[in-house]
Amino acid sequence: MARFDKIIKGYFFLCAAFSVLITVLIVFSVLFESVRFFNIVPVWDFLFGTQWSPQTAMRADQAGSSGSFGAVPLFMGTVLITFIAMCIAAPVGLFSAIYLSEYAPKKTVNSIKPILEMLAGVPTVVYGYFAVITFSPFLRGVGDFFGLSIASESAMVTGIVMGIMIIPYVMSLSNDAMNAVPQSLKDASTGMGATRSETVRLVVIPAALPGIISAMLLGISRGIGETMIVVMAAGLAAKLTANPFEAVTTVTVQIVTLLVGDQEFDSAKTLAAFALGLTLFFFTLVLNVAALFISRKYREQYD
Amino acid sequence: MKNKDIRMQAKGLNVSYGDKQALFDVNLEIAKNKVTALIGPSGCGKSTFLRCLNRMNDVVDSCKIDGIVQLDGFNIYKKKVDVVLLRQKIGMVFQKPNPFPKSIYENVAYGPKIHGLTNSREELDKLVKKSLNRAGLWEEVKDRLEDPGTSLSGGQQQRLCIARAIAVTPEVILMDEPCSALDPIATKIIEELIDDLKKKFTIVIITHSMQQAARVSDYTAFFHLGKIIESGETKQMFSNPRLKRTQDYIAGKFG
Ligand SMILES: Nc1ncnc2c1ncn2[C@@H]1O[C@H](COP(=O)(O)OP(=O)(O)OP(=O)(O)O)[C@@H](O)[C@H]1O
Ligand SMILES: [Mg+2]
Numbered sequence: 001m002a003r004f005d006k007i008i009k010g011y012f013f014l015c016a017a018f019s020v021l022i023t024v025l026i027v028f029s030v031l032f033e034s035v036r037f038f039n040i041v042p043v044w045d046f047l048f049g050t051q052w053s054p055q056t057a058m059r060a061d062q063a064g065s066s067g068s069f070g071a072v073p074l075f076m077g078t079v080l081i082t083f084i085a086m087c088i089a090a091p092v093g094l095f096s097a098i099y100l101s102e103y104a105p106k107k108t109v110n111s112i113k114p115i116l117e118m119l120a121g122v123p124t125v126v127y128g129y130f131a132v133i134t135f136s137p138f139l140r141g142v143g144d145f146f147g148l149s150i151a152s153e154s155a156m157v158t159g160i161v162m163g164i165m166i167i168p169y170v171m172s173l174s175n176d177a178m179n180a181v182p183q184s185l186k187d188a189s190t191g192m193g194a195t196r197s198e199t200v201r202l203v204v205i206p207a208a209l210p211g212i213i214s215a216m217l218l219g220i221s222r223g224i225g226e227t228m229i230v231v232m233a234a235g236l237a238a239k240l241t242a243n244p245f246e247a248v249t250t251v252t253v254q255i256v257t258l259l260v261g262d263q264e265f266d267s268a269k270t271l272a273a274f275a276l277g278l279t280l281f282f283f284t285l286v287l288n289v290a291a292l293f294i295s296r297k298y299r300e301q302y303d
Numbered sequence: 304m305k306n307k308d309i310r311m312q313a314k315g316l317n318v319s320y321g322d323k324q325a326l327f328d329v330n331l332e333i334a335k336n337k338v339t340a341l342i343g344p345s346g347c348g349k350s351t352f353l354r355c356l357n358r359m360n361d362v363v364d365s366c367k368i369d370g371i372v373q374l375d376g377f378n379i380y381k382k383k384v385d386v387v388l389l390r391q392k393i394g395m396v397f398q399k400p401n402p403f404p405k406s407i408y409e410n411v412a413y414g415p416k417i418h419g420l421t422n423s424r425e426e427l428d429k430l431v432k433k434s435l436n437r438a439g440l441w442e443e444v445k446d447r448l449e450d451p452g453t454s455l456s457g458g459q460q461q462r463l464c465i466a467r468a469i470a471v472t473p474e475v476i477l478m479d480e481p482c483s484a485l486d487p488i489a490t491k492i493i494e495e496l497i498d499d500l501k502k503k504f505t506i507v508i509i510t511h512s513m514q515q516a517a518r519v520s521d522y523t524a525f526f527h528l529g530k531i532i533e534s535g536e537t538k539q540m541f542s543n544p545r546l547k548r549t550q551d552y553i554a555g556k557f558g
Contacts, residue, residue, distance in 0.1 A: 193390035
């Protein structure tokens with residue numbers, strides 16, 4: 001038996017080691033290609049340049065025949081869209097979580113929660129479809145009515161639809177955080193004569209705050225990495241703007257466009273995708289680690 | 304018992320959770336400025352009864368309550384009763400110490416703040432000090448009021464919860480096994496505290512310890528299977544119970 005246990009243990013270890021190894025390999029390959037890219041384009045120009053036009057020049061006399069790789073417009077586009085998305089997802093997700101954990105009768109919870117969680121399983125391509133076919137024309141119609149010109153691929157449309165996609169994540173995670181607040185604390189508050197909303201405001205939310213913050217961070221990280229919706233609904237033009245009604249492009253969109261079609265694997269254009277990927281990886285990693293750190297610290301509080 | 308000595312009274316109280324009835328026609332008088340102990344085997348409905356006294360069972364969806372509970376002759380289950388005000392008058396201390404994950408000061412200030420009992424920071428400071436003093440905790444925590452309430456020992460936490468409850472100057476304090484999570488020394492301190500508190504408050508306490516009931520209470524009610532089997536003066540009940548079942552329970556023969 002002991003021998004069998006050892007074999008099983010070894011097998012489990014191999015599985016775990018395999019996935020860790022693959023992750024490390026991916027990171028290193030991205031890192032390696034990025035270093036090659038930074039040999040052609042200085043890191044500084046990439047991180048702080050405001051001109052993004054990776055197309056290789058048609059004619060030799062064209063300016064910047066090797067294209068220009070200032071990624072700031074992409075970062076800004078990602079930030080703008082994610083910001084709009086969180087403006088939708090944070091309040092809606094948080095309030096529905098509060099409703100589900102503190103106000104809704106059990107029956108409602110049992111029927112609503114699966115539906116909301118199903119929303120998290122909808123493929124993002126469907127959201128993208130929804131954005132392009134339904135929501136964008138609708139928003140443009142509304143804009144026209146008020147005399148506002150909205151681009152058909154505006155950051156607004158993309159952000160709102162992405163926000164809808166993120167709602168279930170934020171909701172589900174903050175709901176977990178609030179359910180983890182011990183009933184005894186809520187009882188203590190109720191027993192003091194606090195109303196339900198006072199209990200939520202003064203006891204439940206403060207106690208669940210670390211969990212709620214980490215839910216928000218994970219939501220943001222989900223938004224930054226989201227690809228399909230933005231590929232379908234956001235633009236391609238790398239314009240540096242803070243106007244949500246104009247078209248912007250994002251890091252993920254550019255990675256896709258850089259790599260779709262015929263590729264030479266050592267052109268700056270192709271390698272740029274790895275540099276973008278590395279940046280993206282770095283930011284989502286920071287966000288996820290921060291979320292993990294915060295929620296772990298908080299878990300110790302009740303043990 | 305004379306009418307003026309009665310602070311709370313339950314009349315024909317029936318309580319059920321869904322289909323399961325937990326209390327059957329319970330009648331009990333709770334004397335002013337005395338300690339009333341509720342004893343009985345596990346699951347007999349003591350907590351259910353206690354929670355009816357400040358309408359804490361309102362938050363349990365499945366709980367149906369039928370009958371009358373009076374505070375100073377006024378039925379607290381009347382439709383118009385302001386539950387918030389009621390719970391300010393009837394405070395509660397729970398089995399497991401449950402301080403909020405806030406500072407010691409904020410724990411005690413919680414009730415006064417939500418009920419708007421004080422007008423200035425100085426007043427609030429005074430009230431916090433007074434409540435901690437009365438709960439016998441002031442000397443131990445006066446230099447660390449900003450520390451989290453959860454950083455105290457179990458016995459200190461329970462006294463903090465008592466301080467929190469008395470900070471809103473209730474008339475009645477309900478205690479559901481307040482010492483069951485504490486060691487004998489912390490228990491002794493709380494028992495002495497209860498003895499002191501009854502000068503100002505009416506106290507109802509649930510306990511599984513017969514010695515504790517005998518030590519701290521003036522009146523005792525013995526619950527069994529959702530009914531009050533016997534109630535009366537503690538001295539008389541412990542020395543000379545009227546019913547065999549009471550005697551058996553007190554002697555530890557069942558429960
Ligand atoms: N929230 C609830 N939902 C359903 N049934 C409940 C609930 N609370 C209590 N009961 C039931 O009511 C009965 C009385 O419970 P109660 O908690 O009042 O007993 P108790 O005397 O306090 O017991 P213990 O000494 O173990 O605390 C039990 O049978 C219990 O299962
Ligand atoms: Mg109980």
